[in-house]
Amino acid sequence: MRELTIDEIDDLALGATLLGTGGGGDPYVGKLLVKQAIADHGPARVVGPEELPEDGRVLTTAIIGAPTVILEKIPAGTEFRAGIRALAAYLGEEPVALMPIEVGGVNTLVPIATAVELGIPIVDADGMRRAFPQIEMTVFTLHGLLAAPMSIADEKGNMCVFEATTNQTAEALARAAILQLGLANAISCYPMTVADVRRAGIHGSMTYCTEVGRRLAQVKRGTARAWEELLDYTEAALVFSGKVIDIDRRTTEGFARGTVVLEHLEDASRTMRVEIQNENLIAFEEGEAVVTVPDLLCLLDYESADPITTEGLAYGQRLNVLAMPCAPEWHRDGMFDLVGPRAFGYDIDYVDFRENQR
Amino acid sequence: MADTRLRPRPLTLKQLLATGALGDCHVVAGEQGLDRVVSDVYVTAHCDLATPISTGLLVVLDARELRPNSYALDVALRTVRDGDGSGLVAVNAVSATGIATRRLADRFSTALVETEAADVLAVAAAARELVLQPAVHQAAMMSRLLRGLDRATTVDGTLALASEILGRPCSLVEASSAVIAGPQVSVRPQALRQHAYHAPDVGSEGEPGMVCPVVVVPGEPVRLWLVCVLADGDEPIQRAGLDLLGVASWAVGANLVHDRLAMERDARHRLALLNEVVGSGELPDEAILAQMATFGWSAAGWISAFHVQLSGPVDSNWVLVNTDALGETLVEVGIDGPLIERTDGWSGWVCAPAEPSVGDYQRLTRSLHDALWSLVADADGVSAHAGVGRPATGLPGLRAGLIEARQAAALAGAGARRVAVRHIDELGIQRIMLGWYGSADFGRVVAAFLEPLTSEDSDGELLRTLQTYLDCQSSATSAAAALGVHRNTVMKRVGRIADTLNVNLHDPDQRLALQLVVRMHRLDRAGA
Numbered sequence: 001m002r003e004l005t006i007d008e009i010d011d012l013a014l015g016a017t018l019l020g021t022g023g024g025g026d027p028y029v030g031k032l033l034v035k036q037a038i039a040d041h042g043p044a045r046v047v048g049p050e051e052l053p054e055d056g057r058v059l060t061t062a063i064i065g066a067p068t069v070i071l072e073k074i075p076a077g078t079e080f081r082a083g084i085r086a087l088a089a090y091l092g093e094e095p096v097a098l099m100p101i102e103v104g105g106v107n108t109l110v111p112i113a114t115a116v117e118l119g120i121p122i123v124d125a126d127g128m129r130r131a132f133p134q135i136e137m138t139v140f141t142l143h144g145l146l147a148a149p150m151s152i153a154d155e156k157g158n159m160c161v162f163e164a165t166t167n168q169t170a171e172a173l174a175r176a177a178i179l180q181l182g183l184a185n186a187i188s189c190y191p192m193t194v195a196d197v198r199r200a201g202i203h204g205s206m207t208y209c210t211e212v213g214r215r216l217a218q219v220k221r222g223t224a225r226a227w228e229e230l231l232d233y234t235e236a237a238l239v240f241s242g243k244v245i246d247i248d249r250r251t252t253e254g255f256a257r258g259t260v261v262l263e264h265l266e267d268a269s270r271t272m273r274v275e276i277q278n279e280n281l282i283a284f285e286e287g288e289a290v291v292t293v294p295d296l297l298c299l300l301d302y303e304s305a306d307p308i309t310t311e312g313l314a315y316g317q318r319l320n321v322l323a324m325p326c327a328p329e330w331h332r333d334g335m336f337d338l339v340g341p342r343a344f345g346y347d348i349d350y351v352d353f354r355e356n357q358r
Numbered sequence: 359m360a361d362t363r364l365r366p367r368p369l370t371l372k373q374l375l376a377t378g379a380l381g382d383c384h385v386v387a388g389e390q391g392l393d394r395v396v397s398d399v400y401v402t403a404h405c406d407l408a409t410p411i412s413t414g415l416l417v418v419l420d421a422r423e424l425r426p427n428s429y430a431l432d433v434a435l436r437t438v439r440d441g442d443g444s445g446l447v448a449v450n451a452v453s454a455t456g457i458a459t460r461r462l463a464d465r466f467s468t469a470l471v472e473t474e475a476a477d478v479l480a481v482a483a484a485a486r487e488l489v490l491q492p493a494v495h496q497a498a499m500m501s502r503l504l505r506g507l508d509r510a511t512t513v514d515g516t517l518a519l520a521s522e523i524l525g526r527p528c529s530l531v532e533a534s535s536a537v538i539a540g541p542q543v544s545v546r547p548q549a550l551r552q553h554a555y556h557a558p559d560v561g562s563e564g565e566p567g568m569v570c571p572v573v574v575v576p577g578e579p580v581r582l583w584l585v586c587v588l589a590d591g592d593e594p595i596q597r598a599g600l601d602l603l604g605v606a607s608w609a610v611g612a613n614l615v616h617d618r619l620a621m622e623r624d625a626r627h628r629l630a631l632l633n634e635v636v637g638s639g640e641l642p643d644e645a646i647l648a649q650m651a652t653f654g655w656s657a658a659g660w661i662s663a664f665h666v667q668l669s670g671p672v673d674s675n676w677v678l679v680n681t682d683a684l685g686e687t688l689v690e691v692g693i694d695g696p697l698i699e700r701t702d703g704w705s706g707w708v709c710a711p712a713e714p715s716v717g718d719y720q721r722l723t724r725s726l727h728d729a730l731w732s733l734v735a736d737a738d739g740v741s742a743h744a745g746v747g748r749p750a751t752g753l754p755g756l757r758a759g760l761i762e763a764r765q766a767a768a769l770a771g772a773g774a775r776r777v778a779v780r781h782i783d784e785l786g787i788q789r790i791m792l793g794w795y796g797s798a799d800f801g802r803v804v805a806a807f808l809e810p811l812t813s814e815d816s817d818g819e820l821l822r823t824l825q826t827y828l829d830c831q832s833s834a835t836s837a838a839a840a841l842g843v844h845r846n847t848v849m850k851r852v853g854r855i856a857d858t859l860n861v862n863l864h865d866p867d868q869r870l871a872l873q874l875v876v877r878m879h880r881l882d883r884a885g886a
Contacts, residue, residue, distance in 0.1 A: 246457040248427045259427050261458040269465050273458040275429055284429055287436025287462055348406070348433065 001051055001121060004044040004112065008210050009034055014307075015213025016108035021296045022310040023279035024105015024131025025063060025070045033077060033113035044112050045121040046206060047097060052194040056096030058123055059084055059191050061114050062107040064135075064152070064174060065184035067256065067278065067311070070106065076155035079186035080114040083153035087188045090149055090161045099123040099197060101138060101190060103205040104131035110186075125201035127190065129208065129327035130296050133278040135174055136167035137339050140190050142332045143200035150174070150189035154181040202329045219305045236324040237353060239283065239290055240272045241265045241302060244317045260313055262321070265302070272321060274299070276310050277344050283321060291353045292346075294339040296324035323353040368395045368492045368594045371416065371445045371469055379484040380418075380447060383473035386455045388435075388463030394444035395594065396489045401482035405434035411441020416489070418447045418482040426453035435462050435470065445469035449478045496598045499523050503605055513539045513613045520584075520606035524599055528586045530572065530610060535562075543587055545569070550583045554604055556596030561587040568600040570607040574614045584610055621678055625699040628653060632698045632705055635753070636760050643753050655696040656709050662722055663707040663747040663759030664693075665767045666730065670740040674701040684733050691725035703742070703767075705760060714749045719781050722746055727779040734777060743771035744779040772877045773829070804878045810858050820858075823851045825880065828873045832863065 004012075013031040016024070038044055052058070061080045063070055088094050098115040100108055103126040115122040127138030135147050147170040153159035160177055164170035170189065178185045192200075215233055218226035231237065242262030249258040257277050264270035273284040280297040283290050291297045299308045302318035330339070337343060340350045372392040375383055385392065397414030405419050417438050424430050431448060438446050446463075448455070451472055463470040475481040503523050510516040513530060517540040520528040529540030535547040544562040549569055560567030567587035571580035584607045586599060631653065634646050641649075650657060668677065677699050684704065685697045695708040708722070723746055730742040745766025747759030762782040770778040808821070815821055823841060827848060830836035834852070838845040852863065861868045 248456060250426065257425075259429070259456060259458065261456070261461075263461075269461075271458055271461045271465075273429060273432060282429070284432050284458075286465070287432040287434075287439070289433075346429065347404070 001045050001047045004038075004046055006035065006038070009038075009109075009112075011213035011217060012206065012210045013109060013213065014216050015209035015211070016103065016105055017307040017309070018212055018216055018298055018300075019103060019108075019129065019209055019296065020105035020131040020307070020309070021279045021298055022276065022308065022313075023067060023133065024102065024107065025067055026309065027106050027109055029070075029074055030106040030109030030113070033075070034109050034116070036077075037113040037116035041116045041119065044116045046124050047121040048124050049194055049197040049201060049203065052096050052121075052123070052197075054193070054195045054198075056194045057088075057091065057093045057191065058097050058099050058194055058197050059087060059095040059188055060099050060101045061111050061186055061188045062101050063110055063184060064187040065178055065182075069183040071311070073182065073184040075110075075184070075186070077113070077117075079153040079155045079159075080110060080188075081117055082157065082159055083151045083186040083188040084114065084118065086153060086159050086161050087149065087151040087191060090151070091191060095120060096194065097121045097123045099201070100126045100206070101135075102126060102128040102131050103202075103209045104128060107131075108206070108209060122206070123197060123201075124206045125197055125203050126205045127201065129202045129205040129329075130294070131279055132294075132339060135171040135187075135189060137343075138167075138190065139202055139327075139329045139332070140192070140196075140200050141167045141338060142330075142334050143196075145190060145192060145196060145200055146170070147189040149191065150187065152177045152181065153186045202327045205327065216305060216307075234324045235354070236296075236298075236322050238320055239323050239353065240270075240285065240321040242270075242272055242319060242321070244313060244315050244319065245271070247313055247315060256310065258310060258313075260299075262319060265318065274321070275346065278310070280310065281344055282341060282346055282348070283323070289341070289346075289348050289351045290356060291321075291323040292341050292348065292351045293344060294326040294330050294335065294350075295353060296322075296326060298322040298324060325354065366491045366495055367592070368397070369489055370394060371396055371471075374416070374485060374488060375471065377488055379488050380471065380481055381473045381475050383447070383471050386448075386463065386470045386472050387460035388445070388467055388469040390464070390467040391445055391469035394469070396444045399482050399486040399489055401479060405430075405437050405446075407433075407437055407440070409437055409441075411437060411443045413442040415441065415443040416445050416447065416485070417443055418449060418478065418485070420478045421448040421451035424451060427456035427459075431455065431459045431470070432462055435459065435466060435468055439466040439468045443468070445471060447471045447473060449473055449475050449481065492594070492598065496601065499602060500605065503602055507605075507609045510609060511613065511616070513610055513617070516606060516609045516613055517584075520586075520603065524586055524602060526586050526588055526599075528584060528603065528606065531583050531585050533581055538582065543585055545585045545587060549585075552580055554600060554607070556593070556600045558593075558596075560585070565589065566591050566596055568596055568603045570600065570603045572607045572611050572614065574611050574618070582610075582614070618678070621681075625678055625681070628696075628698045629700060631655075632700075632760075635757060637757050647753060653696070657753050657756050659709045659711045660713050660749045660751055661707050661709050661756045661759055662714060662718075662749045663705070663756060663763045664722075664726055664744055665705050665747075665760065665763035666703040666726075666742055666744045667764075667767045667771055668703045668740060668742055669771070670737075672702070672737075672740055674699075676740075677701065677703065680733060684729065687729040687732055688726075691729050693722065693725055693729065705763070707756060707759065710749070719746070719783065723779045723781050723784075727777060730779065731777045741771075741776045743767050743773075743777070745770055746779065746781045748782055772880055800878060804875050807859070807875055808879055811855060814858065820851055820855055821876065821879070823848060824855050824872075825876045827852055828869070828876060832869070 013027040016027040061084055097120050098111045100111045112122050127140045147167040148164040151161045158181055162173055164173055215230040219230055242264045244260060245263045246261040260274045262272045274280055275282040281293040283297055300320045301308060302320055336350055341348050370393050374396050395414050396416045399416045401418040403420040405417055419434055434446055506519040510519045517528050527541040529543040530538045532538050535545050546562050549560045554570040556568040558566040560569055565587050570584045572582040572584055584603055586603055631649050634641050681699050693708055695706055697704050697706040726744050734740045734742050745763045747762030750759050766780045766782045770780040811820055826840050827837040834845045834848040838848045856863050861872055863869050
């Protein structure tokens with residue numbers, strides 16, 4: 001067990017923005033929530049799954065809704081505790097710790113604030129180590145763990161707890177509920193034992209996120225060799241540097257879809273096409289996919305190295321395109337069906353960008 | 359004259375769009391690719407790397423189901439580019455093509471065309487019909503050619519058929535670009551290569567045309583070509599013509615093989631009869647005379663027989679191929695009679711109503727010499743030695759004459775000259791040697807005696823020098839002139855030979871023996 005410092009929280013938030021791959025909600029509000037909770041209730045304690053009793057109950061919490069709404073409708077803070085309590089009461093079991101479902105975007109930080117408020121530790125693990133738009137897109141699903149029973153709560157005290165037989169049904173029911181609850185709500189799902197976390201979770205993802213953030217901060221400060229360090233640590237590759245020459249945004253089938261076209265900064269005849277569905281999913285160059293989901297596709301400002309969210313993209317921006325391998329825990333049977341290009345409606349095969357880099 | 363029969367020509371994408379077959383279409387990007395020739399049309403609702411694209415293929419993509427600004431168009435463009443397709447037609451796309459796709463089409467120089475159509479399949483079928491017209495036309499011509507080849511059993515017939523179908527004269531030429539069959543055509547000798555091709559400058563005046571080697575025996579170097587020179591015609595027309603010419607070349611090859619087989623069969627029959635004449639004795643004379651009559655051979659009057667013995671890089675095929683040429687040359691020099699191919703030369707005779715005079719002998723040997731010289735002049739390493747028998751009458755006379763001619767040829771072959779003709783009567787005293795020359799025992803003695811010299815003289819230079827020296831009456835000056843070397847060289851070599859063989863060339867006995875040995879050795883070699 002260790003305590004999270006204020007500096008670490010800044011790095012964690014920056015890392016979470018990068019791992020959000022353009023989506024996942026802005027971690028800024030989450031960072032404020034964590035800092036306020038620490039000021040009110042004392043330090044945040046981070047534990048590894050091996051430090052907890054095997055049969056202990058671990059619950060999760062996260063913001064669920066539409067990214068555009070979450071930006072404007074600031075959480076009250078009470079809905080996360082309410083959701084946890086409702087699910088704990090339904091299960092008849094109090095949690096020994098909380099855990100983020102996704103380390104990437106705002107949901108990296110919300111569970112820390114809630115854990116501090118509840119006086120329990122936060123587990124250094126998650127189910128994605130990046131951001132994904134749907135509840136079932138976790139390594140837990142690949143391990144056969146159910147998202148239900150789950151709770152959804154709003155800031156006014158409305159809440160529901162429900163069961164679902166598959167994680168895809170859980171996603172559908174949750175979407176139906178949040179439509180009525182204001183599109184920016186607290187969700188608690190994937191209730192699991194510590195043994196489940198040990199078996200199925202992506203371990204050390206909060207530490208990873210903090211380390212990524214710390215290195216990115218050094219890049220932003222202009223520290224020597226900081227880029228190389230970031231690329232080495234994440235095994236990432238810089239696949240393109242270009243200027244935005246076209247943004248085409250469409251909202252279809254409940255997703256914020258879009259296409260961004262970049263023109264190469266040095267060779268104007270080269271273009272890269274980045275396909276977006278809430279997150280940056282696939283990059284094409286010369287009509288060929290060069291980076292595909294579930295690997296991470298991050299757009300960073302060419303000068304400041306700020307990670308650019310999909311809402312922040314604008315014509316004329318100069319960007320670096322960074323490809324980062326997804327957590328190795330993803331590479332299991334069923335990965336392509338769950339989070340491969342075809343899961344998002346792209347009729348192409350997964351491409352390991354590292355093979356092109358060799 | 360335009361080569362109209364090879365039209366219609368393949369369409370470029372620009373020409374295809376101009377026909378209106380693809381409806382009211384609009385080139386979105388990649389204009390640089392509009393001059394590509396369209397080889398075929400493929401209609402699909404999904405184009406990615408698994409789509410089979412061939413060179414020149416035009417992909418018609420049903421884009422109705424694609425999302426606006428879909429990446430799928432990029433992937434399709436990439437696929438078309440990678441497969442060397444001629445372009446991409448997006449039918450019924452729901453929105454304007456995005457900038458990424460347009461830039462990609464420009465970058466690839468692959469034309470991207472948009473069009474609207476109620477029935478995508480109908481549009482593609484109409485385009486395909488136009489695109490495939492040249493192929494359909496060519497197939498029809500090919501079919502005519504193949505049907506016609508049934509009846510074209512001769513080289514001339516095949517050439518006439520191919521010329522008629524191609525609309526241009528087709529000729530059979532040999533390596534010097536001389537025409538062997540078909541109309542006269544002027545082609546650059548460098549244009550005759552070992553493979554079929556078409557080029558814009560096949561003719562000697564720089565005309566376009568097609569050249570196709572004629573393979574008579576697989577594996578043998580090509581010696582004959584089928585050539586068709588066009589008055590004009592661009593690359594696709596030449597290519598279409600080349601395919602037809604290729605098929606015609608097989609047929610010409612088959613015609614030639616057929617001719618050669620017929621020649622070989624006839625030669626075999628003639629040779630068998632010759633053997634009967636010379637006296638294997640199985641048939642009565644009346645039967646032999648009857649068979650000779652069927653070949654048009656006469657044994658009437660006074661017969662002078664001759665026997666030509668070839669040596670060097672020749673085989674029975676060489677003999678066969680050169681029979682006609684030799685026959686014509688012999689007629690030109692006044693030797694007009696049967697000429698029968700053997701595996702290593704020819705036998706023949708001429709008939710005269712009255713007994714030939716001594717002057718006639720000389721004329722005959724000189725004429726035969728001239729004819730043989732013109733035969734082997736251009737054939738590197740080939741020697742021809744001939745003998746002429748004494749004139750006699752009737753079949754027994756012919757038989758005796760042929761045997762004498764063979765003996766005379768053997769003696770003629772003992773000399774160092776490439777072409778030599780001897781009349782049996784000229785030989786006189788040399789005939790005494792004939793028994794010696796034919797003796798196997800003596801052959802073994804020769805080989806053993808010369809062994810020290812042949813073992814160190816692998817290219818035969820010393821032996822040649824010795825022979826020339828002895829034939830020149832031991833004159834180093836004459837031998838040097840004959841060999842094209844310096845007199846001192848000859849002297850030095852002769853000294854070395856004398857040392858090696860341990861003989862004294864100043865001793866007349868030893869010199870005579872050595873000359874016999876050398877002549878015998880030469881005869882053996884010629885025989886081998």
